Amino acid sequence: MSEDRLSRVFAALADPTRRDLVARLSSADATVGELAAPYDVSLQAVSKHLKVLEEAGLVSRESRRAPVRLEAEVFDLMTKWIDRYQQQAEERYRRLDALLEEMQESTPREASREQDAS
Amino acid sequence: MSEDRLSRVFAALADPTRRDLVARLSSADATVGELAAPYDVSLQAVSKHLKVLEEAGLVSRESRRAPVRLEAEVFDLMTKWIDRYQQQAEERYRRLDALLEEMQESTPREASREQDAS
DNA sequence: CTCATTGTCAACCAAGTGGTTGAGAAATAG
DNA sequence: CTATTTCTCAACCACTTGGTTGACAATGAG
Structure with a gap:
């Protein structure tokens, strides 16, 4: 269902932190740790955000500690x-x-x- | 905050029912009742959806029972x-x-x- | 004015979300 | 191989969300 996919994409971008992650990834790939650094929430929280972006297909990684890449x-x-x-x-x-x-x-x-x- | 506005717009469109409302409103204005008819949820539920769309600035009405209009x-x-x-x-x-x-x-x-x- | 229709508000509920902490898996360094 | 660093999973919490039903406000028709 492509309909469901659209829902996930819009929902993913409805969060300011996630939009900021996307914005930053649009200028350079980065690891989870690098991405998490500027925010004052836990690394786990950022990891969750990335999971949401990943499930929406907005972001991908080749392996666990590899840099995260934007899928434009x-x-x-x-x-x-x-x-x-x-x-x-x-x-x-x-x-x-x-x-x-x-x-x-x-x-x-x-x-x-x-x-x-x- | 325009940032917050974007969040509300994306969140509003993250729901399939609300996207469908927008889709239908793009071809013709309609009253709340007309909009609610095709779905098998209550009128109140649709009224809530419209409120979300309205607060995101996607939709407007001149008065209570006036037709809803899309704000493109x-x-x-x-x-x-x-x-x-x-x-x-x-x-x-x-x-x-x-x-x-x-x-x-x-x-x-x-x-x-x-x-x-x- | 009175009544019927149309839409909203309020209270409630189950499920989802964004955050936390703690423990543990996995990749890299020594 | 062992130790360290990096990341994810699990459980939990407060809050939001999409739905319900019932009562009520507001508008249009008689």
Whole structure:
């Protein structure tokens, strides 16, 4: 299920610490210890965060103590989803705008007839 | 904090039901009742989901029973974040590739004449 | 105004999350 | 091989989350 995968990716990035890990890994691979150093949480906590990122496919390692690497391809999954609905929504706005213009064109006088009070 | 906002947006989209709501709203506005109909959870549950989407800025309503509307601009927040690190990561891969090529160039014994593509 | 419809709030519950500490596995150094 | 360093697993805790049901607020129709 690719749907479930998307859920895991979004959930993984919903945490600021994990987003920061991704940000840092985008400029250089790093070991768990190196990654953990700047934060004031335990190494275990960071290890857990990395596990979440790994299960979302955002990050990988060749072995236990090897440097962690960012898997940037996963980003495509998200951007594809986002683009799809963003474009669909924008298309709707365009059509709505067109419709509103059309209505204003065809009923310029009759509209002023409806002096609605409340 | 814009950081916190990103967290809320990602978290909101980490749920399949909420992604489906967004997908449906991208093609037409709809009331809470209409939105809830297809799912086999309670109306209250859907109302909660919409609240989450609303607090993430993904959705809005003019009044209580008015149709819910998708706010597609928020998508920009995500794509900006994603693009930034995706590009940074890709840039790194390019540099790494270049480095590897360079190393392969210098290792072969008689390959020192490989400056043809300048 | 009165009533029915529509949506939200409140309280609750089971499961999940991000953090902790302690113990132990696994990789590297001596 | 042994010792040390690096990382993960397990158990636990407080808090959040997605769901429920029941009561109630707010809006629209008669």
